[in-house]
Amino acid sequence: MSREAILDAAEAILRDEGYAAVSSRKVAAVAGLKSKLVHYYFKTMDELFLALLRRVEEQHFAELRKATASGEPLRALWHLSTDPTVPKLHKEFVALATHHEQLRQEIARSAQRTRQVYAAAAESALIVAGLSTSMFPPVAIGMMLDGISRVLSTDKILGLDSGHADAIALVETLLNRLSVSRCEETTDAQQQI
Amino acid sequence: MSREAILDAAEAILRDEGYAAVSSRKVAAVAGLKSKLVHYYFKTMDELFLALLRRVEEQHFAELRKATASGEPLRALWHLSTDPTVPKLHKEFVALATHHEQLRQEIARSAQRTRQVYAAAAESALIVAGLSTSMFPPVAIGMMLDGISRVLSTDKILGLDSGHADAIALVETLLNRLSVSRCEETTDAQQQI
DNA sequence: GTCTATAGGCCGATAGAC
DNA sequence: GTCTATCGGCCTATAGAC
Structure with a gap:
């Protein structure tokens, strides 16, 4: 599922590069998706962070x-x-x-x-x-x-x-x-x- | 001295808003200076962080x-x-x-x-x-x-x-x-x- | 030492097609 | 659900005037 793949990617970036590096573009790239999809599942980046937490x-x-x-x-x-x-x-x-x-x-x-x-x-x-x-x-x-x-x-x-x-x-x-x-x-x- | 003012400003932003918020523009604004001056004293932001540390x-x-x-x-x-x-x-x-x-x-x-x-x-x-x-x-x-x-x-x-x-x-x-x-x-x- | 101006890049978020 | 395309914003760093 794309949603889980997005969270997986965000978690990896957060762990390896720090929160400042967690951008919708980079998350999408790591997950092998397009950045629009990140905003489809999570209206804002804050929502993504909260879901990951x-x-x-x-x-x-x-x-x-x-x-x-x-x-x-x-x-x-x-x-x-x-x-x-x-x-x-x-x-x-x-x-x-x-x-x-x-x-x-x-x-x-x-x-x-x-x-x-x-x-x-x-x-x-x-x-x-x-x-x-x-x-x-x-x-x-x-x-x-x-x-x-x-x-x-x-x-x-x-x-x-x-x-x-x-x-x-x-x-x-x-x-x-x-x-x-x-x-x-x-x-x-x-x-x- | 401007150099100290820049470090003071960087320290305040780092403490209050986190490292992601420490930009040359914001540091300059808090210090009451122009952002070019930040780059005059510290060639890169990394240098600034190191000096502050x-x-x-x-x-x-x-x-x-x-x-x-x-x-x-x-x-x-x-x-x-x-x-x-x-x-x-x-x-x-x-x-x-x-x-x-x-x-x-x-x-x-x-x-x-x-x-x-x-x-x-x-x-x-x-x-x-x-x-x-x-x-x-x-x-x-x-x-x-x-x-x-x-x-x-x-x-x-x-x-x-x-x-x-x-x-x-x-x-x-x-x-x-x-x-x-x-x-x-x-x-x-x-x-x- | 201090400034203006700007090049070049990544960002969040959105519009709208399929 | 997934895509292309794009707006407006903030970023670092540099060129060059004074």
Whole structure:
């Protein structure tokens, strides 16, 4: 279907060249269509961006659902967030959202939902580990995981990887503590590292 | 001086409207000059972006030096990284760097230097607190601080603030442990919260 | 250093044929 | 649904006057 081909092309250009390069002409060229057709399916370019964002979000939440259905939701979410393909698109959409109100609202809603998923996973992990959720607010744990994965992905885009092994090891240590231990077993968990 | 006025204007547009909006015409208009003058000082727009990046980096490293000269470098760096004005420019430059090799190299070098500053601050804080730097790699601690401040700033751009108070409180808790305590005093530090 | 003028290109969006 | 053709606009960069 042409509509999907247009979205595929737009996604590729957005990922590879940035939002400024996503023009109706270039999208059409990549999709092997004529530019008029882009305007046939999407009255404006803003509409195209919004449709693409929604498609990306659907895939994203489908993956979140799979992760939360696994035995260790928090660890599954962490591994999901270090997938290198997602953050590049995400960065472009956030940059676009800065000066596009409708996209801003859409992406804010999505970020909010994602945060709740992470917080819920962190909360159940904390409870299982017998740790205080008031000392370690689940939402804050989720934000830390999110944050460190963003640093890792931005670094990768810039061609840096110094400190990455240490950071990943630290996160794994903390995840192990949450999944393996209750308070009393913390020392054992530490010795695993 | 016209050159500085041009850079000021470019910086304002980059911050407020994104890199796609930084054109020689618009820069000139904001600076109250004619567009030809922009090309007189900067042969190409790429040159302008590079010059602006270098100016921003100089200010950034001046602030880093001030922070590391303070009594609590790690805490000073944390407060610096939550300053809302810096990350918006930073995001735009990273987005630009994705498809501009010279900017990519420049910003990668700068990110690398910044990381070392954070890691050094984290290392001395860990040593003062009597904590193992092999269990908690300083560079990873720095990356966590960096990451959480990025999540906070991205959220702010999107108009979100749920979980922010919790995340900031958690970071402050951890910073307090590092600055106040040695191992034995951890319990006291926790009770302060 | 600062200006006017302009070449040459890509852009979004539309009109209207088939 | 798909096409050709085109308008009007903004862009970078340059030539050349003062």
